[in-house]
Amino acid sequence: MSRGIALAVAWRSVHNYFTNLAFLLPSIVFPLFFFTAFAGGLSAVGNLPGFDFPSGYTAFQFVFVLLQSAAFGGVFTGFGIARDFEGGFARRFLLAATDRRAIVAGYALAALTRAAVTWAVLTTVALVAGMEVGGGGVDLFGLFGLAVLVNLAAALWAAGVAMRVRSLQGGPLMQFPTFLVLFLAPVYVPLDLLSGWIHAVASVNPITALLEAGRGFISGEPTVVALAFAIAIALPLLFALWARGGLRRAEAAG
Amino acid sequence: MAVDSGERAGIEVEGLVREFKNGPRAVDGIDLRVAPGEIYGFLGPNGAGKSTTVLMLTTLLPPTAGTARVGGRDIVKEGPRVRALIGAALQEAALDPLLSGREHMRLQTALHGLPRAERTARGDELLARVGLSQAADRKVGGYSGGMKRRLDLALALVHGPRILFLDEPTTGLDIQSRTALWDEVARLAAEEGVTVFLTTQYLEEADALADRVGIIDRGRIVAEGTPAALKAAIGRPTVEAVPHEATDRERVAAVLSRFGEAGEGTRREGASVLLEGGESQLAEVVRALDAEGIAIERLQLHAPSLDDVFLAKTGRSLEGAEDQPAPEAGSEEAGAVGG
Amino acid sequence: MSAALPTQVGQLARRSVLRTLRQPAQIVSALVFPLFLLAVNSGGLKDATDLPGFPTDSYLTFALAVPFIQGALFSVMNAGTDLARDIETGFLNRLALTPLRGAALLSGLLAGAVVLGLMQAATYLAVGLIAGAELAAGAPGALVLVALSVSLTVGFGSIGLFAALRTGSGEAVQSLFPVFFVFLFISSMALPLDLIQTQWFHDVASANPVSYLLQAFRSLLIEGWNAGDLALGFAISAAILLAGMYAAATALKSRLVRT
Numbered sequence: 147m148s149r150g151i152a153l154a155v156a157w158r159s160v161h162n163y164f165t166n167l168a169f170l171l172p173s174i175v176f177p178l179f180f181f182t183a184f185a186g187g188l189s190a191v192g193n194l195p196g197f198d199f200p201s202g203y204t205a206f207q208f209v210f211v212l213l214q215s216a217a218f219g220g221v222f223t224g225f226g227i228a229r230d231f232e233g234g235f236a237r238r239f240l241l242a243a244t245d246r247r248a249i250v251a252g253y254a255l256a257a258l259t260r261a262a263v264t265w266a267v268l269t270t271v272a273l274v275a276g277m278e279v280g281g282g283g284v285d286l287f288g289l290f291g292l293a294v295l296v297n298l299a300a301a302l303w304a305a306g307v308a309m310r311v312r313s314l315q316g317g318p319l320m321q322f323p324t325f326l327v328l329f330l331a332p333v334y335v336p337l338d339l340l341s342g343w344i345h346a347v348a349s350v351n352p353i354t355a356l357l358e359a360g361r362g363f364i365s366g367e368p369t370v371v372a373l374a375f376a377i378a379i380a381l382p383l384l385f386a387l388w389a390r391g392g393l394r395r396a397e398a399a400g
Numbered sequence: 401m402a403v404d405s406g407e408r409a410g411i412e413v414e415g416l417v418r419e420f421k422n423g424p425r426a427v428d429g430i431d432l433r434v435a436p437g438e439i440y441g442f443l444g445p446n447g448a449g450k451s452t453t454v455l456m457l458t459t460l461l462p463p464t465a466g467t468a469r470v471g472g473r474d475i476v477k478e479g480p481r482v483r484a485l486i487g488a489a490l491q492e493a494a495l496d497p498l499l500s501g502r503e504h505m506r507l508q509t510a511l512h513g514l515p516r517a518e519r520t521a522r523g524d525e526l527l528a529r530v531g532l533s534q535a536a537d538r539k540v541g542g543y544s545g546g547m548k549r550r551l552d553l554a555l556a557l558v559h560g561p562r563i564l565f566l567d568e569p570t571t572g573l574d575i576q577s578r579t580a581l582w583d584e585v586a587r588l589a590a591e592e593g594v595t596v597f598l599t600t601q602y603l604e605e606a607d608a609l610a611d612r613v614g615i616i617d618r619g620r621i622v623a624e625g626t627p628a629a630l631k632a633a634i635g636r637p638t639v640e641a642v643p644h645e646a647t648d649r650e651r652v653a654a655v656l657s658r659f660g661e662a663g664e665g666t667r668r669e670g671a672s673v674l675l676e677g678g679e680s681q682l683a684e685v686v687r688a689l690d691a692e693g694i695a696i697e698r699l700q701l702h703a704p705s706l707d708d709v710f711l712a713k714t715g716r717s718l719e720g721a722e723d724q725p726a727p728e729a730g731s732e733e734a735g736a737v738g739g
Numbered sequence: 740m741s742a743a744l745p746t747q748v749g750q751l752a753r754r755s756v757l758r759t760l761r762q763p764a765q766i767v768s769a770l771v772f773p774l775f776l777l778a779v780n781s782g783g784l785k786d787a788t789d790l791p792g793f794p795t796d797s798y799l800t801f802a803l804a805v806p807f808i809q810g811a812l813f814s815v816m817n818a819g820t821d822l823a824r825d826i827e828t829g830f831l832n833r834l835a836l837t838p839l840r841g842a843a844l845l846s847g848l849l850a851g852a853v854v855l856g857l858m859q860a861a862t863y864l865a866v867g868l869i870a871g872a873e874l875a876a877g878a879p880g881a882l883v884l885v886a887l888s889v890s891l892t893v894g895f896g897s898i899g900l901f902a903a904l905r906t907g908s909g910e911a912v913q914s915l916f917p918v919f920f921v922f923l924f925i926s927s928m929a930l931p932l933d934l935i936q937t938q939w940f941h942d943v944a945s946a947n948p949v950s951y952l953l954q955a956f957r958s959l960l961i962e963g964w965n966a967g968d969l970a971l972g973f974a975i976s977a978a979i980l981l982a983g984m985y986a987a988a989t990a991l992k993s994r995l996v997r998t
Binding site for chain 2: 742743747751753754757758761762828829830832833834835836837838839996997998
């Protein structure tokens with residue numbers, strides 16, 4: 147793989163992100179807003195019978211918002227790729243790169259860099275708001291490791307769509323499935339407090355394992371770690387193949 | 401004040417100015433008159449002030465200073481009456497992609513107050529006239545550029561205006577569509593006596609259609625007259641020679657000066673001469689340059705065109721005009737009105 | 740010759756309705772997205788009804804008020820982006836060259852919002868009732884609920900028109916969505932006001948008019964007839980409409996500077 151190309155692509159995306167408020171602000175503000183709305187507005191839900199999450203409702207929601215921001219950060223990378231193809235800029239990369247997989251790697255690297263900024267701000271705000279963290283260093287490493295893998299999976303998913311559609315009209319295609327998958331999970335209460343159809347759907351939703359593992363990490367009581375990491379590693383591998391297919395389509399289209 | 405039917409179809413402009421906040425004067429004091437039934441071509445490069453002038457004359461933009469009467473009505477004080485007399489096809493085709501051609505007609509006829517009984521007939525008549533009958537029920541989003549322009553023209557004619565404003569109507573069209581539009585505009589003027597104020601950046605369009613041409617640059621009219629008169633004022637054919645070596649420019653100019661006056665507005669890298677003896681002197685020019693041992697990269701004989709008129713008045717070619725920096729006020733290039 | 744005002748309004752209304760109906764993506768997203776969120780939220784927060792003081796046993800009934808507000812937000816976007824497109828393409832100039840009156844333009848443009856509002860209200864209510872939500876106010880309450888929903892949709896639509904006239908840009912109108920989103924979230928959207936424990940959130944939600952709009956819808960769904968809640972809801976809706984139309988009319992004067 148061409149490291150230089152990947153770094154160049156990543157640098158450009160990151161540079162545009164930091165020098166353009168229209169990109170920077172929403173990626174920070176929206177997660178903060180969701181965190182505030184869920185943790186602040188729904189804090190009473192933490193008092194429901196059977197809701198005995200040790201670190202409190204703020205930490206419970208922090209994990210969801212962290213993974214949500216990881217996923218949507220990856221999706222917004224796809225928007226950038228689509229924009230580049232639509233405007234013709236992507237052709238520069240295709241012409242310059244000897245190994246074009248490095249282009250996708252560069253975009254993914256940029257997504258991770260941007261996500262790291264968001265997570266730093268989100269975590270700081272959560273701690274200032276009094277979030278209890280029961281987990282230690284290793285646990286938190288596990289939590290953020292999951293977030294990294296979710297970000298990578300989402301970026302590769304969105305990249306695959308973007309390179310197939312090569313237009314911002316593909317935006318809803320990237321966003322909607324991501325949104326569906328995130329919200330058909332135990333967002334507001336743990337899985338065992340859900341019932342009916344949503345319990346059935348959430349039980350088979352791979353995101354549920356990631357959420358439960360993440361919440362286990364932050365409370366210092368790790369759970370379903372192996373399953374969560376198996377899923378979290380499988381998803382980027384699967385979407386890497388998807389993205390590679392997208393790259394081939396884009397190359398064929400010229 | 402009574403307005404006779406002749407005045408009703410003309411345009412009179414005096415000292416019209418449009419200034420934008422913190423910006424340049426887009427229109428910097430223009431005077432012009434368009435006689436009833438005339439096709440007036442308003443020619444200039446991008447950014448010259450053509451569209452701004454049209455927006456003012458069609459009452460969509462108030463002038464900063466100056467006066468204008470369209471169809472005998474003051475554009476500032478009698479806006480609604482002006483609008484009743486005019487039709488306009490502006491720079492964008494201004495169509496709704498979700499409506500069909502027929503639905504556009506229906507809307508436009510109704511808004512202009514045509515009686516319900518007449519709307520369909522009028523709409524069908526105009527659609528047929530511009531060759532859109534078959535496509536009338538298709539959504540405009542699926543129309544080609546030429547079809548959109550034709551529909552745009554038809555919509556401008558719905559209420560039978562006496563004065564028609566066309567702002568770059570053929571920009572982006574293929575030759576066939578352009579010619580069809582020219583034919584229709586010429587017919588409107590010739591057969592129906594419609595006064596047409598046409599802005600364009602295409603020389604051949606102004607040449608082909610316009611009875612008279614006003615050339616605008618940087619907000620001012622730099623030349624005005626019939627195309628033939630403007631070209632004749634530039635007059636004799638011009639030979640322009642560009643030497644291979646830039647250092648030979650003075651020698652080229654010296655040789656050419658034996659054959660007539662230096663041409664105005666010569667491009668920097670060459671020299672030009674207005675041939676007193678006509679095109680037949682070209683061979684002598686070539687021999688003279690050869691005798692001096694000057695290597696020539698390019699030698700061109702120009703029959704005068706409107707671009708030459710523009711070049712003569714502004715020192716720039718119409719096609720390159722928008723790339724040049726604005727002249728300072730009071731400089732030779734800050735053109736005077738004339739033609 | 741100038742068309743009468745009713746003719747002008749009628750023609751523009753016709754166009755507005757046609758455009759709305761010919762953009763299925765707009766209709767589908769305005770219908771599907773709020774219903775999806777209703778399904779997710781009512782499923783995920785079902786047990787919130789166990790909280791002492793929760794006004795109903797059915798979280799679905801409680802949450803059914805939210806799609807009506809979300810639908811109104813879509814009206815901001817749809818009406819606003821349609822008008823912004825007219826400005827960007829020059830179609831507004833075309834209309835300005837006719838004897839069209841400003842009042843007719845604004846009224847006509849909102850006709851599409853009325854149609855969409857009716858479709859939304861009917862759909863949300865039907866789906867909610869089929870899914871098991873209650874409507875304590877019965878059939879007459881359904882009519883009032885639809886009326887409130889439509890008036891809110893039109894009111895928000897007028898804000899969209901103002902945004903379009905002020906900015907002339909579809910992108911700028913779209914960028915308003917997060918602002919309204921915030922108003923919706925920092926409200927009694929998920930829990931009743933008196934069950935919001937976080938003090939600052941409670942204070943902001945209490946000052947947020949959206950909380951009282953939600954309460955108006957909920958009064959019909961949960962309680963039956965509560966004149967005070969209904970009156971406040973309609974009053975807020977009317978205030979939004981008046982403010983929106985005034986702002987839009989002022990912005991139209993600047994945008995349509997014809998002499």
